[in-house]
Ligand SMILES: Cc1ncc(C[n+]2csc(CCOP(=O)(O)OP(=O)(O)O)c2C)c(N)n1
């Protein structure tokens with residue numbers, strides 16, 4: 001894809017910015033480690049999916065979004081939401097089912113919403129975020145607003161009908177939408193080789209004549225620069241972009257997944273060589289002092305989020321009937 005003119009010098013980001021990204025990825029990591037711990041302690045209900053290993057995609061992409069842009073997420077949404085600016089305490093309160101939660105305790109992990117910050121929702125339905133993003137992009141185009149909508153989804157979702165319908169219409173109508181595929185090569189316990197006949201998913205975009213960008217999703221700088229290009233292209237009215245990020249799920253599909261189907265040695269190797277936080281820390285040669293400061297801060301943010309959530313209010317039982325609309 002030809003790089004859009006402004007905003008894309010691609011000379012690399014200043015070290016200060018990368019240090020910020022390191023801190024933001026660490027907050028997501030520590031938040032989710034707390035989620036795992038609190039789940040094991042029996043404090044959190046339902047199915048939870050953490051994005052440990054995929055933080056660079058969340059931060060690199062969400063930090064490229066502009067004011068007024070919107071994004072739709074997946075079942076693995078904590079990182080996207082935090083990187084997009086939802087306060088950790090509101091997120092944790094939601095996981096605890098409290099009124100102070102970002103979805104007022106109605107939703108939990110797979111139904112996180114923060115519409116005022118442009119987060120159109122996590123999605124329990126695989127592939128559910130794509131048509132939503134296309135609809136928002138159509139509205140922006142019809143209203144001639146300079147806004148872009150973005151959908152996150154996994155490799156597994158690209159097998160689903162809504163993916164193909166969304167890609168087709170977005171390209172046909174040249175909508176301002178960016179499709180971000182997080183290819184961790186797993187769909188639950190099924191490896192990519194058993195659920196997809198191709199491994200290079202840019203072919204999915206080519207089938208629709210759509211521009212595609214392909215990056216290492218463990219490199220937050222590469223992700224960010226590509227996301228900026230993709231957003232500028234879509235905002236410029238040239239049509240949608242498919243942004244493929246090759247990433248790693250460094251944990252189970254869901255919290256509590258024993259991963260009996262996964263080669264333990266391979267997982268250990270990936271944790272050592274493909275952890276985006278470790279990679280960035282080494283690349284920018286963060287000093288011991290810088291690391292300790294970021295680590296202490298992120299642990300504090302996660303601990304505070306848990307304390308806030310635990311002190312929150314349980315919803316009134318009658319509230320279950322609020323916001324229910326029926327014809328009758
Ligand atoms: C329409 C639909 N089909 C199946 C499921 C069950 N399911 C939940 S997560 C998941 C795997 C999705 O894989 P991928 O899109 O690659 O995302 P990842 O979990 O790897 O982040 C499946 C099949 C679902 N929630 N919705």
Ligand SMILES: [Mg+2]
Nearest residue numbers: 154155186187
């Ligand atoms: Mg996957």
